[in-house]
Amino acid sequence: MPKGLKRALSALLITLFLYSLIGFLILPGVALRIANQQLAQLATVPASLQRLQLNPFSLELSLWGLRIGEAGQEHLGFQRLYANLELDSLWSGALHLAQVELDGARTEVLFAKDGTLNLTQLFRLPESTAPNQDSASEPFPLRVDNIRLREKALHFQDLRPSEPVEFAYDALDLELRNLSTLAGDNAEMTLTARGPNGGHIDWQGQISLTPLTSSGSLKLTDGRLRAIWPYVRDAVPLALKEGLLDLSSDYRLDLSKGTDLQLSKIRLQLSPFAIDDPMGKPLVRLQSLEIDNSSLDLARQQVVIGQVRSQGLEAWAAREADGQLDWQKLFAKPDTAEREAPKTNEQPGESKPWQVLLQDVQLRDYKAHLADRVPQQEVAVEVGPLNLDLKNFDSLGDKPFELRLDSGLGRQGKFQAAGTVQLSPTSAQLKVATQDIDLRLAQAYLSPFIRLELRSGLLGSDLDVELKSTEPLALRVSGDARVDQLHTLDTLRERDFVRWKQVRVSGLDYRHGESLAIEHVELDQPYARFVINENLTTNASELIVPQPAPANEKQADDSKPLAIRIGGVAINNGSANFADFSLTPNFATAIQQMNGRIGVLDNQKPQAASVDIQGKVDRYAPMSIQGKLTPFDPLNSLDIATRFKNVELTTITPYSGKFAGYRIRKGRLNLDLHYRIEKGQLNAENKVLVENLQLGERVDSPDAVDLPIRLAVALLKDTQGRIAIELPVQGNLNNPEFSVMPIVWQTLRNLVLRAAQAPFKFIAGLVGGGSVDLSTVPFAAGSAQLEGDARQALDTLAKALQERPNLRLEVEGQSAQDADGPLLAEQRLQREFREGWYKVLQRRGDRVPASPDELTVDEDEQAALLEGIYRTRLKQQPPAEWAALDDDQRTQKMREAVLDSWAQSKLLLRQLAQQRAATIKDYLVEQGGLYDERVYLIDVNLSEPEADGRVLTALHLDSQ
Numbered sequence: 001m002p003k004g005l006k007r008a009l010s011a012l013l014i015t016l017f018l019y020s021l022i023g024f025l026i027l028p029g030v031a032l033r034i035a036n037q038q039l040a041q042l043a044t045v046p047a048s049l050q051r052l053q054l055n056p057f058s059l060e061l062s063l064w065g066l067r068i069g070e071a072g073q074e075h076l077g078f079q080r081l082y083a084n085l086e087l088d089s090l091w092s093g094a095l096h097l098a099q100v101e102l103d104g105a106r107t108e109v110l111f112a113k114d115g116t117l118n119l120t121q122l123f124r125l126p127e128s129t130a131p132n133q134d135s136a137s138e139p140f141p142l143r144v145d146n147i148r149l150r151e152k153a154l155h156f157q158d159l160r161p162s163e164p165v166e167f168a169y170d171a172l173d174l175e176l177r178n179l180s181t182l183a184g185d186n187a188e189m190t191l192t193a194r195g196p197n198g199g200h201i202d203w204q205g206q207i208s209l210t211p212l213t214s215s216g217s218l219k220l221t222d223g224r225l226r227a228i229w230p231y232v233r234d235a236v237p238l239a240l241k242e243g244l245l246d247l248s249s250d251y252r253l254d255l256s257k258g259t260d261l262q263l264s265k266i267r268l269q270l271s272p273f274a275i276d277d278p279m280g281k282p283l284v285r286l287q288s289l290e291i292d293n294s295s296l297d298l299a300r301q302q303v304v305i306g307q308v309r310s311q312g313l314e315a316w317a318a319r320e321a322d323g324q325l326d327w328q329k330l331f332a333k334p335d336t337a338e339r340e341a342p343k344t345n346e347q348p349g350e351s352k353p354w355q356v357l358l359q360d361v362q363l364r365d366y367k368a369h370l371a372d373r374v375p376q377q378e379v380a381v382e383v384g385p386l387n388l389d390l391k392n393f394d395s396l397g398d399k400p401f402e403l404r405l406d407s408g409l410g411r412q413g414k415f416q417a418a419g420t421v422q423l424s425p426t427s428a429q430l431k432v433a434t435q436d437i438d439l440r441l442a443q444a445y446l447s448p449f450i451r452l453e454l455r456s457g458l459l460g461s462d463l464d465v466e467l468k469s470t471e472p473l474a475l476r477v478s479g480d481a482r483v484d485q486l487h488t489l490d491t492l493r494e495r496d497f498v499r500w501k502q503v504r505v506s507g508l509d510y511r512h513g514e515s516l517a518i519e520h521v522e523l524d525q526p527y528a529r530f531v532i533n534e535n536l537t538t539n540a541s542e543l544i545v546p547q548p549a550p551a552n553e554k555q556a557d558d559s560k561p562l563a564i565r566i567g568g569v570a571i572n573n574g575s576a577n578f579a580d581f582s583l584t585p586n587f588a589t590a591i592q593q594m595n596g597r598i599g600v601l602d603n604q605k606p607q608a609a610s611v612d613i614q615g616k617v618d619r620y621a622p623m624s625i626q627g628k629l630t631p632f633d634p635l636n637s638l639d640i641a642t643r644f645k646n647v648e649l650t651t652i653t654p655y656s657g658k659f660a661g662y663r664i665r666k667g668r669l670n671l672d673l674h675y676r677i678e679k680g681q682l683n684a685e686n687k688v689l690v691e692n693l694q695l696g697e698r699v700d701s702p703d704a705v706d707l708p709i710r711l712a713v714a715l716l717k718d719t720q721g722r723i724a725i726e727l728p729v730q731g732n733l734n735n736p737e738f739s740v741m742p743i744v745w746q747t748l749r750n751l752v753l754r755a756a757q758a759p760f761k762f763i764a765g766l767v768g769g770g771s772v773d774l775s776t777v778p779f780a781a782g783s784a785q786l787e788g789d790a791r792q793a794l795d796t797l798a799k800a801l802q803e804r805p806n807l808r809l810e811v812e813g814q815s816a817q818d819a820d821g822p823l824l825a826e827q828r829l830q831r832e833f834r835e836g837w838y839k840v841l842q843r844r845g846d847r848v849p850a851s852p853d854e855l856t857v858d859e860d861e862q863a864a865l866l867e868g869i870y871r872t873r874l875k876q877q878p879p880a881e882w883a884a885l886d887d888d889q890r891t892q893k894m895r896e897a898v899l900d901s902w903a904q905s906k907l908l909l910r911q912l913a914q915q916r917a918a919t920i921k922d923y924l925v926e927q928g929g930l931y932d933e934r935v936y937l938i939d940v941n942l943s944e945p946e947a948d949g950r951v952l953t954a955l956h957l958d959s960q
């Protein structure tokens with residue numbers, strides 16, 4: 001072998017040996033030593049590298065046992081790091097690694113309470129003196145064929161939240177193929193992570209470093225929200241009870257020109273999920289939520305949610321006494337935080353809104369527990385089970401979306417809505433149906449305004465709702481509605497106020513601000529109670545709770561009144577109660593079996609509505625209301641006839657006791673009221689017929705009229721026991737001082753007053769007696785014989801009394817001393833002459849008639865008899881001085897003395913008055929045909945004569 005070749009070969013071998021010695025032994029040892037020195041110098045915690053191995057021929061480098069941190073508490077470390085450098089790195093212009101492997105790596109990521117990250121505190125790095133490089137400079141050229149991280153462990157802990165956040169992955173594997181910093185190169189990436197507490201991550205895709213782009217798919221399985229919930233809890237005070245999340249998505253990220261992120265095939269499943277408020281009160285319970293076939297485009301600011309399926313959500317919410325929602329308070333920021341929050345500089349112009357598309361949403365078996373604590377009595381509402389279908393929803397609102405809602409409300413109520421809705425411009429077309437909605441939910445909101453308790457009431461409806469805009473509001477509601485089993489209670493009296501079995505409203509058509517049209521309203525078994533209290537207030541007025549006057553009263557609304565049209569109203573088997581507690585005894589009556597119809601009611605047309613209603617008063621007395629009226633303008637046109645038949649008068653005993661002073665023992669009432677109004681002019685006819693009225697005992701009442709009521713009743717009652725009264729009323733209803741009822745009452749009172757105060761004129765009018773005064777009978781002075789005009793008056797009186805069989809006549813015989821006394825004295829003197837002369841003739845034995853009245857006594861005999869009469873009547877002798885007089889003078893003196901004595905005789909006057917009364921009774925019985933029991937002779941009296949000298953005998957009427 002040539003010597004030169006040997007030397008070359010020897011040199012090569014020596015070089016190879018030295019290269020191997022340096023590469024295998026010296027360089028790894030030196031590098032290991034330097035590495036540990038640097039770790040000791042720069043690390044703030046114990047740090048070491050156990051072993052370093054280099055293969056200088058294959059250019060493979062292996063590092064073992066890196067430990068940074070205390071033994072057993074290392075922050076960073078790995079078991080083995082392997083790298084394989086390719087020789088083409090010398091000429092390819094890029095560092096080319098064939099293989100990079102990292103085995104058994106462990107990383108501790110720890111955030112302290114003050115926010116310090118442990119990884120930033122592991123080394124004391126010298127300050128860099130190199131000038132800042134241009135951020136746009138090219139990256140270091142690097143190509144790695146394969147990077148593999150196996151069995152990597154990651155432990156994360158964050159002490160900054162109020163509750164520490166901690167989770168770990170003890171099996172994290174990462175593989176990158178063809179990773180490069182060269183432009184246009186893409187790397188294949190696979191990442192899997194498993195932890196002992198769930199939260200498995202699977203990531204596959206491509207990544208390019210220049211420019212930085214990536215695409216692929218990411219999947220999170222069995223993600224437990226409890227691990228990261230403290231971050232949420234510090235933002236909003238919600239306590240997580242349980243929450244398990246599965247998430248998968250394809251993605252595409254491009255950072256070459258800004259941030260371009262696209263997510264597709266997003267699938268999210270949350271099951272189960274439960275959160276409470278800080279006090280442990282439940283807020284949300286969710287069985288499952290699944291979102292599928294969804295996407296997100298960050299550049300377009302668009303989120304498309306293809307399908308949502310959710311089951312069994314249960315939520316709780318309440319409006320607190322201050323008017324705020326409890327959820328609102330949970331998410332509210334403290335005032336200090338609002339003051340300290342930095343104000344962002346708003347740029348001119350409006351930012352592009354995000355668009356959220358919901359293509360297919362199905363929510364099933366949702367429940368909501370709602371409470372309102374603003375009213376004095378808390379309102380609790382149970383909503384559910386609620387099912388919601390939503391299709392093609394666009395948050396931009398320029399396209400309609402489909403909505404279908406089916407929910408329970410309360411214990412038995414149901415609510416359904418289906419149709420299309422558009423947000424901008426706001427419009428909707430919905431079919432809404434309700435069934436058995438409990439109206440008692442409104443009780444707490446009614447109580448501050450009215451003392452009324454809703455005992456029951458169920459709302460049902462089938463409606464079409466059409467909304468065209470909100471400003472101005474263009475809303476139309478049409479369809480049918482009903483309210484079943486409404487029952488309201490007067491809470492002051494604990495009595496029913498208004499109730500009905502059902503009210504049906506059909507053909508409803510409401511146009512907001514324009515019109516309300518109803519084809520037909522039907523009331524089944526309606527009932528109402530009206531009460532007049534002791535202080536003359538009503539039960540309706542006292543139910544209203546007085547409200548404080550508003551500080552600034554609004555001006556009157558000049559808008560066009562709502563057009564209202566009701567095609568007809570039907571009343572089936574209605575009833576009512578009326579009571580008046582201002583009377584003693586209390587008055588109460590009832591109306592039952594009310595049935596009838598009311599015609600078209602229209603406030604835009606003056607057309608009168610027909611009215612035809614029948615019913616019964618106290619079950620047996622029929623009543624009816626018939627005619628026509630314009631309900632929205634009753635003063636324009638009205639023609640109503642109201643009839644009551646056979647109403648028991650004992651019902652109105654309290655009124656008779658108060659205003660007449662007597663109870664009613666028996667009787668029936670018939671009313672025929674006919675009211676006509678034409679352009680404000682009232683023409684009313686009130687016909688009253690009372691049958692078989694009998695008054696009972698007297699009642700002490702300060703309001704009773706001071707009239708002989710029994711007499712008035714007898715005067716008004718005819719031969720059939722009836723009282724017929726007509727009370728016409730006329731007037732101008734446009735006059736505010738005109739009132740119907742006072743006129744009716746005054747007319748009736750005047751009738752009774754006229755009858756009671758002038759009963760003879762009243763009964764004279766019954767038989768055409770005209771102005772004849774039947775209250776007195778004239779007699780000639782000193783006479784008890786009836787003259788012609790007296791007989792005529794008594795004939796008229798007898799005929800009138802025949803028409804009023806309940807009247808009785810009282811005759812008060814009267815005489816007048818001035819007119820009757822002298823004549824009675826002369827008549828008595830003549831009778832004394834005849835009786836004295838009759839005795840003389842008997843003693844002489846002369847023939848005498850059967851009675852002294854048949855005798856005629858001459859003047860001579862009278863003179864002889866006069867002195868005896870004088871002595872007997874005056875019981876004294878004639879005065880002695882009369883002896884000086886002649887016979888004629890003496891006779892004249894005695895005659896005058898006797899006549900004066902008899903002219904003053906009360907007995908003679910009384911006897912004449914009694915004769916006159918007896919004469920009247922005899923004539924009425926014998927000539928007038930009256931029963932003698934109806935004519936009473938009462939005690940006589942003295943009176944004054946009339947101007948013509950005649951004396952009047954007074955007559956009085958009384959009731960039997």
